[in-house]
Amino acid sequence: MRLSAVDLACHRGGRDVFAGLSFAVASGEALTVTGRNGAGKSSLLRTIVGLVRLAQGKLSLEGGDPELTIAEQAHYLGHQDALKPSLTVAENLRFWAGFLGTQAADIHPALTAVGLDELADLPAAYLSAGQRRRLSIARLVAVKRPIWLLDEPTSTLDASAQDRLAGLMQAHLAEGGLILAATHGGIGLEDARKLRLGEAGS
Secondary structure: OEEEEEEOOOOOOEEEEEEEEEEEEEOEEEEEEEOOOOOOHHHHHHHHOOOOOOOOEEEEEEEEOOOOOOHHHHHEOOOOOOOOOEEEHHHHHHHHHHHOOOOOOOHHHHEEEOOOHOOOEHHHHOHHHHHHHHHHHHHHHHHOOOOEEEOOOOOOOOHHHHHHHEEEHHHHHHHHOOEEEEEOOOOOOOOOEEEEOOOOOO
C-alpha cells in the first residue's frame, strides 16, 4: 500500500496554508509532519481525511480497497476527543466501533491495550484528559484500518501512556499499516521520516 500526495495546496480563511506539497508513505512506514504553529500540519491531515477541501493537487492510494475512499480506510485522531460524557468508557468505544462499520463483539482487548480495562463501566465524564485521549486511541485498535492520521497523538499522555502508544504504532507498522503524525516533538518512532512544513507553510 502506498499513499501519495502530489502538489497539494490548501486555502483557508483567505490565505494559502500550504502549497506545492508532495510526499509518499508506504506500508510499514511512518511520516512525522512538523513545523511552526499555523504551518498547516493539522490542515494537511484533515485534507487527507476529507474534512478540508483540497484546493489543488492529487491524493492517491495504491494497494488499498478500490471500493473505498481514502477516508474510509483511515483513522483520524484529532485534537478533540469525541466522547459522550454520559456514556461509559465501554459504551463510547462500542458506539465508535459501530459508527466506523465494525460491530466489535468484544471491545475489551482494545481497552486493555490502552490501559482502560478496569474503567470500562465508568462514565466518560469522570475521565482525566489523559484517559480521554487513551479512549480515543482505543478506536485505532478496536477497528482495523490501514492508515493512521494522528494529530499531536501524545498530547495529555503521561510517559507510560506514551510508551503504550509507541508500542501500538510499532505493531501497526509491523502489520503493514502506515502512519502520518503531526507533532511538535518525538512520538516514539525513531525510524519515522520527517516532513517539515516551512515558514511559508509548504
